[in-house]
Amino acid sequence: MENERAMEDLCLPWGDILREYNEAPLLDFARSRFTKIFSTDWSGCSFHEMYTCCYYLTIHKGGWKLVATYKDVINKQFELIRQNVLDKLDETSLHRLTTAFLDFRKSVDLCSDWLMYVDRVFVPQERIPTCRQQALTMFHDLFFGFDPNGDKLKALVASWIYRDREMDEGGYFDRSTLKGLCDMFVELADGRKTYYENIIEKPFFEASHAFIQGIAAEIFTSSNVMTYAVAADRLFTKEIERIQGVFEPEVVTRYREYLMEEIIKKPLTYLLDKNGHVHQLINENRHDELSNLYILLEHLPDGRQIFFQQIAVELSAEFTSKMGLETTTLVTDLLQLKKRCDNFAQFSFDKDPAFDALVHASIGRTVASHQCNIQELLLHSIDDQLLRSTKPVDPADINRIGDLLSFLPDRASFETACKRLLARRLLTGRAFNRNLDAFNILHKRMEKNRKSAACYGGANTLLELVRMVDDVETSKKLTSHFHSIETGSEIDCSVLMLRSGLWPISLQNSYSLNLPYELAPIFEDYSRFYNLRHKGRKVALHPQFGSVTLTARFDVDTECVVQLSLTQTCILLLFNDRTRRTLDELHVITSIPVRILQSTLHDLSFGKHKILVVDSVGIQLNTHFIPPSSRIQIPPTWVHDIEEVVAITANHSWEAGGRRQIVDASIVRVMKVNKEMDGASLNEAVKKDLGRRMQLDVFDDELHDRINSLILREYLTKERIDNVFLYRYKY
Incomplete structure (x- = not known):
């Protein structure tokens, strides 16, 4: 104390004393400051004074004595840790141990700043560890020397975790203390990963396994999927929160995978097998249970995607089992299925767009694979309800068609087919509805469901339809003007001038021919007329x-x-x-x-x-x-x-390609004689006719497709009367 008081008195004339080097007062001054720091009293310690003290001791060959003084202070501090913590290792002392280590590490860091010159000059010369490394090694030897195998600490941690799981609120589980233990092991282990795993990780995983296999087993044996899903989700979330921020990230990841297997995958497979897979949940419209499964499967990688795929398979199988061959039945089934899918999306899956896209694409493929061409059906509906009629279009018909659009796997090709359908009516001179409001509504429905701007034609689609109609109207005006000039011809002609690149028609298979002498003059006259009005344009006949x-x-x-x-x-x-x-x-x-x-x-x-x-x-x-x-x-x-x-x-x-025309001709022959027939009678009569004339066997599906094709080409009409379809010959 006298030396320390003497050094404190020497703090003011510090420069005079250092001119006459005296080792003892400097070592006493360093010991007093080290003791003060390791006693967690960090006030009143001048960095300049301590750095100067350590500097002069080092340059005057007092480095070994300075390091010895530093280690001696640490050993005295360890005596207090042995008495207060290690001699009575219990739950309370664990907290004191982690606190003591944190204080010790902070003190070591402060002293390392003072001993900076020692580490830079003395340590390399003597080839010894830095002062900080020596201090941590001493704490390492103290702790691991007291419990070399970690048996005491392992038993304490295991008991600690086990009692925490017995309480809902986790009263025994001090996460800050366990976090401090983990950090201490990581810093002191010096590569001894096994020690850390045996003391901390292994007890935790053993206690977790016993807990899940024991107490949580009551949840998994429940026959109610909803009860299981809610409890499993709560348990999974609580267990992850229990170790989040405590253990290292790789430990959290490994425990998460363990929970996925034990809490979700195994019991979920058992419950779904017991409840008839997903089929029963879907068939009974158990929206709440599906919703809870949807929330639970968020914890699994791609869990929801796999779940949606299974639902898509079940819905497709259900649709296939009751799918009728007639067009009206198919429409009814599809609309009912669309309503069910919308209900599942709204009440079970939080309107997840992934469900809508996956399920509807799967059902669309199912429809196509069973030769029920939904695209052809929709085109027929559009042709019959939107184009052919000149009356105002019923919005209900548009919405009905729009509901079926979601089942198309490739909506872009459907939009192209719609443009071709309109083009065919314009080119053949058939009646069409010039009010394109219906197409506008359909276009907005398709735009609303599209994934990206490149999926459809975008806003240009409706514009292209309008321009196609404009081409027809402009051509009519040109033809009228041509007839007002050329009055000598006995042939009345009407010419459609189509802008290249606008119409959805392919000119790849276009060909030329020699017009007969009756028609050649009129084409030449019109070409001259058009070229006079539009310089630089070339007229080509298709x-x-x-x-x-x-x-x-x-x-x-x-x-x-x-x-x-x-x-x-x-x-x-x-x-x-x-x-x-x-x-x-x-x-x-x-x-x-x-x-x-x-x-x-x-x-x-x-x-x-x-x-x-x-x-x-x-x-x-x-x-x-x-x-x-x-x-x-x-x-x-x-x-x-x-x-x-x-x-x-x-x-x-006849080559094989004419089979469709042979069947079409037979259907027309039979209908021409009978004028009106039901579906079963028509199929039987056509089979007899083909067998007698061509020795040809056909299947019902093939006949159904050819009959629908003749309906589209306006050879036949179909009407449903008392659940029986009647086909009528139009000519």
């Missing part, structure tokens, strides 16, 4: 989109108005001079490609109206043909269907 109405006389007394395609007209006009032609001869005169020529001859020879007859020699005019009415129409085969039609060769053989 015969696959042209149509002609001509007056034909098949005998002396009978005249008939025949509506044909331009290609059909070019062929028929050649039979005014000669009643028989060969295929090669027709090809040379018209320059029509052979495959197009064969398809056109098929329409004229094997369709509803057989104006031509094909035999082994060639093609001739059917002198026995009698028009059924004063006006007939021969629909052409569209360009994108040409690859599927029958090819007519010199020996009149």
Whole structure:
């Protein structure tokens, strides 16, 4: 005390004393300050004075004595820790141990600043650890020397954790103390990871396993899925919160995986098996239980995605089991399924968009795989309810179609098909609803459900439809102006000028032909007229989109108005001079490609109206043909269907591609005789007709598809009367 008081008195004339180096007062001064710091009294310690003291001791070869003094102060501090903590190791002393270590580490850090010059000069020269490392090593030897195997501490931690789990509020579980123990082990272990795992991690996992297998087993044996889901979610969250921020991240991750397996995966599999998988939950509309499962599965990686996939499979299987073959039944089933999916999304899955996308895409694939072409069904509805009628469109019909849009796996192709449908009506001159409000509403429904701007045509889609209609209106004005100038022609023509790149039609299969002398002058006159009004533009003829109405006389007394395609007209006009032609001869005169020529001859020879007859020699005019009415129409085969039609060769053989046309012809033959038939009678009659004429077997699904195709092409109509579908022949 006298030396310390002397050094305190020397603090003012510090420079004078240092001129005459005296080692003893400096060591006494350093000991007093070290003792004060390790006693957690950090006030009144001048960094400048202590640094200067340590500096002078080091440069005057007093480094060993300074380090010895430093370690001696630490050993005296350890005596207090032994008496207060280690000799009576219990729950309270653990808290004091972690507190003592935190204070010790803070004191070591402060002293390390004073001993900075010692660490920089003396330590490298003597090749010894730094002062901080020596201090931590001493604490390490103290603690691990007292309990080398960690048996006492391990038993204490295990008892501590076990009693904490017995209490709902966790009164025994002091997380700050356990966090301090973990940090102390990590810092003092010096690579001894096994010691830390045995003392802290292993007791915790053993206690957790016993707890889950014991007390929590009551939750898992419950037969109620909702009770299990709520309890499991609460238990999972509580257990993660128990170790969050206490253990190292890799320990938390490992424990989370353990909980996933023991709390969620195993019992969930058991409960779903016991309750008939997800099927029973869906079939009984148990929205609350599904909602709780949805919340619980958030803890699993991709858990909700797997859950949604299973629901999609169940809904698809349920839909398939009761799916009818008739169009109206399919629509009803789809609308009911749409309502159920919306209810699940709203009441069970918090309107999760992933559920809507996954389930509807899965059901859409199921519909397509069972040959129930939902896209064709919707196109037929749009054609029948939105385009054909000139009356105001009922919003309920639009919403009904819009509800079915969600089941389309590829809505972009459907939108393209809608544009093609409108284009076909415009090109063929059929009636259509020029008020595009219905398309506008449908477009907004599709835009609302789309995932990205690139998924559909965007805002340009409706604009393209409007421009298509504008092309038709502009063409009508041009045609009217042309007729006002060219008054000498006996042929009344109407020309559609289509802007290239706008219409959803492919010109890849376009072809050219030689117009007959009756039609060539009118085309040349119109080309000159158009080029005078629009300089620099080139007019190209696309015969696959042209149509002609001509007056034909098949005998002396009978005249008939025949509506044909331009290609059909070019062929028929050649039979005014000669009643028989060969295929090669027709090809040379018209320059029509052979495959197009064969398809056109098929329409004229094997369709509803057989104006031509094909035999082994060639093609001739059917002198026995009698028009059924004063006006007939021969629909052409569209360009994108040409690859599927029958090819007519010199020996009149049928290729596999003509199967659809054979079935279509048989259906029309049967309906032409009977005028009205129900579905079962029509199927039976067509099978008999094909078996007798062609020795051909067909399936019900194939007949159903061909009947729907004829309905779309306006050969037949269908009406439901007393749960029976009646088909009527329109001509």
